[in-house]
Amino acid sequence: MEAPISEIFCSVQGEGPHVGVRQAFVRFIGCNLNCSYCDTEPVDPSVCMFERTPGSNSFENIPNPLVISQVSELLGNYGNIHSVSLTGGEPLLHADFISKMDIPHPLYLESNMTLPNMAEKIKDKVSYVSGDIKLIDEFEGEDLVTHLEQTIECFRTLRQTKDRECFCKLVVTKDTVPDDVYRMVDAISDYVSCVVLQPVTQKHFSSGIEFLLQLQKDLLDSVDTLIIPQTHKMWGCL
Numbered sequence: 001m002e003a004p005i006s007e008i009f010c011s012v013q014g015e016g017p018h019v020g021v022r023q024a025f026v027r028f029i030g031c032n033l034n035c036s037y038c039d040t041e042p043v044d045p046s047v048c049m050f051e052r053t054p055g056s057n058s059f060e061n062i063p064n065p066l067v068i069s070q071v072s073e074l075l076g077n078y079g080n081i082h083s084v085s086l087t088g089g090e091p092l093l094h095a096d097f098i099s100k101m102d103i104p105h106p107l108y109l110e111s112n113m114t115l116p117n118m119a120e121k122i123k124d125k126v127s128y129v130s131g132d133i134k135l136i137d138e139f140e141g142e143d144l145v146t147h148l149e150q151t152i153e154c155f156r157t158l159r160q161t162k163d164r165e166c167f168c169k170l171v172v173t174k175d176t177v178p179d180d181v182y183r184m185v186d187a188i189s190d191y192v193s194c195v196v197l198q199p200v201t202q203k204h205f206s207s208g209i210e211f212l213l214q215l216q217k218d219l220l221d222s223v224d225t226l227i228i229p230q231t232h233k234m235w236g237c238l
């Protein structure tokens with residue numbers, strides 16, 4: 001079993017309720033969506049950039065695709081880590097690979113939550129699910145009803161249990177429509193421990209502070225809701 005991976009590095013989780021924990025990151029290549037705000041840089045798919053020494057900004061190029069034993073060996077360099085973040089791109093496109101991974105650390109999945117059949121394959125492998133809600137205007141493709149159904153099914157499959165933590169992130173931009181947020185959150189709120197409103201970072205127009213605080217106020221009536229920006233961008237780590 002093999003998969004194309006763009007980066008393997010060690011950093012701290014910069015988003016959501018576990019900001020600051022030491023993690024290894026495995027970034028898979030490829031995505032089924034095309035979000036307007038996406039911060040994943042295009043890469044040379046022929047190599048995986050491996051940062052052996054955390055924070056060194058020095059990378060070894062490892063030819064793609066990688067086999068599972070190679071990934072396990074590379075992750076062994078990073079010492080005492082909280083978990084291994086599987087990100088991308090969309091890691092669920094590589095569910096077959098993930099289902100066969102055999103590493104001693106808990107797996108932390110970062111997903112767009114649009115591929116319920118793939119979620120089924122790895123639901124018992126992952127200990128943490130950081131699942132996004134994507135609003136329909138963020139990508140081209142299916143209609144709203146199909147998108148909503150797939151998102152709900154994905155959250156239902158990967159929902160919070162005694163063995164798995166599942167929380168939701170939602171990137172807020174100046175184009176975010178509150179009613180879209182309420183509809184989507186309402187549909188999945190039973191499956192998550194909390195909702196994180198993640199203000200969009202970067203060159204994109206930011207949403208206003210008042211707007212974010214109003215969204216949080218409204219959502220708090222039904223679900224624990226935090227506002228947490230991408231903290232790794234603040235101190236420039238990977």
Ligand SMILES: C[S@@+](CC[C@H](N)C(=O)[O-])C[C@H]1O[C@@H](n2cnc3c(N)ncnc32)[C@H](O)[C@@H]1O
Binds near residue numbers: 040112132171200230
């Ligand atoms: C790059 S994505 C990869 C995982 C998966 N495809 C997804 O979208 O959840 C990782 C996280 O970064 C967030 N993200 C991407 N671009 C962002 C931006 N410009 N500002 C804030 N968050 C962003 C995504 O919403 C997601 O929560």
Ligand SMILES: Nc1nc2[nH]cc(C(=O)O)c2c(=O)[nH]1
Binds near residue numbers: 012110
């Ligand atoms: N430090 C750090 N935290 C992160 N949380 C989610 C990330 C991602 O790109 O999936 C990410 C990332 O790329 N770096």
Ligand code: SF4
Binds near residue numbers: 040
């Ligand atoms: S789903 Fe994730 S990786 Fe794919 S385009 Fe959207 S933010 Fe980027």
Ligand SMILES: [Mg+2]
Binds near residue numbers: 039
């Ligand atoms: Mg990122």
